[in-house]
Amino acid sequence: MSKEFTYADVASHASKKDLYVVIHDKVYDSTAFVDEHPGGEEVLLDVGGQDATEAFEDVGHSDEAREILADLLVGTLKRQAGDPKPKIAPVASTTSSSSSSTGLGVGLYAVVLIGGAAAYFAYQYMQSQEAQA
Numbered sequence: 575m576s577k578e579f580t581y582a583d584v585a586s587h588a589s590k591k592d593l594y595v596v597i598h599d600k601v602y603d604s605t606a607f608v609d610e611h612p613g614g615e616e617v618l619l620d621v622g623g624q625d626a627t628e629a630f631e632d633v634g635h636s637d638e639a640r641e642i643l644a645d646l647l648v649g650t651l652k653r654q655a656g657d658p659k660p661k662i663a664p665v666a667s668t669t670s671s672s673s674s675s676t677g678l679g680v681g682l683y684a685v686v687l688i689g690g691a692a693a694y695f696a697y698q699y700m701q702s703q704e705a706q707a
């Protein structure tokens with residue numbers, strides 16, 4: 575069974591020699607990895623003892639990076655009243671991108687409808703011009 579940490583527990587591990595980060599509500603001990611991080615130690619130290627989900631996901635880390643994470647796992651985050659809200663999960667961004675593609679679908683539908691209507695009125699106009707001639 576994995577250990578549970580509160581935010582306060584995690585926040586007490588914020589130094590280079592003892593560095594925990596939270597990503598997607600899981601707690602990772604990144605101490606051994608700081609020096610090896612291809613993105614540099616600075617960025618990791620910046621999020622030490624905090625929720626690094628957004629920072630981690632913004633970079634678009636590879637599957638290999640996620641495998642490294644799995645090895646650093648020490649437990650899960652136990653949220654308490656008053657804790658900061660969870661940072662945006664990738665699931666949420668997938669949902670929003672799929673909903674925006676639905677938006678495009680509706681948009682295209684509207685373009686076809688409006689285009690059709692415009693063609694119809696243009697046709698009517700041409701007919702009336704011909705009638706006048």
Ligand code: HEM
Nearest residue numbers: 604612613617618621626629630633635636638639642643
């Ligand atoms: C313990 C958590 C983390 C692990 C295990 C990790 C792992 C890695 C790995 C393996 C790479 C190489 C590229 C790749 O495979 O995606 C990488 C690159 C990078 N990481 Fe992280 N990372 C962590 C957290 C972070 C955080 C919190 C930031 C904050 C912004 C960050 C910023 C970067 C950047 C900017 C690069 C690109 C470096 C480059 O291509 O020059 N990483 N990371």
